[in-house]
Amino acid sequence: MNDIKPLTTEKAEPFERLGEIGLSNFAPYLMNRLMGRYNADLRKEMADLGLTTPKMRALAVLSVIDALTISELAVYAVVEQSTLSRSLERLTSEGLVRREPDANDSRVTRIAITDAGRAAFDQLWPSMARIYSQMFKGIPDDERAAFVGTLQKMLNNIRKHDF
Known part of the structure; x- marks a missing residue:
C-alpha cells in the first residue's frame, strides 16, 4: 500500500471522512484485510477436511471452551446464529x-x-498456526x-457480552 503514513492530526475523532484517515490507517479495514487473507489461506486445508469457515471457527472455539450454548458459540466464533445453526447441523x-442438555436448564442445549x-x-x-506465525514474521x-x-482493549471497548 503506498498510502501508508502515520496518522498525525490534531483533529479529535470522529473524523468526518474516511479520506482524512486513509485506508492504511483505518483499523477495521486493516483487520478485515488480515482476516480475509487468513481465511483465504486456510480455505484449501479446510475444504480437504470438509470444513467451511463457520464450521472451522466453531471447532476452534470448542477445542478451547467446550460445551457452550449456541448463542455463546455464535459470539465466540463470530458467526451469525442462523449460519452457525446450519453449520452445527452438519457438524452434528x-x-x-454433539448436542447436550444443559445440567441446570432443560430449555438450553450445549454444543460439545x-x-x-x-x-x-x-x-x-x-x-492455522503457520499462517498466524507468518502474520507476525519479523515482529518482535x-x-x-x-x-x-x-x-x-478494543474488544473490551465494543463488546456487548460479558465474555
Whole structure:
C-alpha cells in the first residue's frame, strides 16, 4: 500500500471522512484485510477436511471452551446464529460435535466437541498456526504482545457480552 503514513492530526475523532484517515490507517479495514487473507489461506486445508469457515471457527472455539450454548458459540466464533445453526447441523451429522442438555436448564442445549471433531481440528491447527506465525514474521515478541493487548482493549471497548 503506498498510502501508508502515520496518522498525525490534531483533529479529535470522529473524523468526518474516511479520506482524512486513509485506508492504511483505518483499523477495521486493516483487520478485515488480515482476516480475509487468513481465511483465504486456510480455505484449501479446510475444504480437504470438509470444513467451511463457520464450521472451522466453531471447532476452534470448542477445542478451547467446550460445551457452550449456541448463542455463546455464535459470539465466540463470530458467526451469525442462523449460519452457525446450519453449520452445527452438519457438524452434528458428521459426528464432529454433539448436542447436550444443559445440567441446570432443560430449555438450553450445549454444543460439545467430539473426539472426531477434536481430531479434525487438530489436523487443521498446524496450518492455522503457520499462517498466524507468518502474520507476525519479523515482529518482535514485545510488539506482538502490545498489539494483542491493544486488540483485547478494543474488544473490551465494543463488546456487548460479558465474555
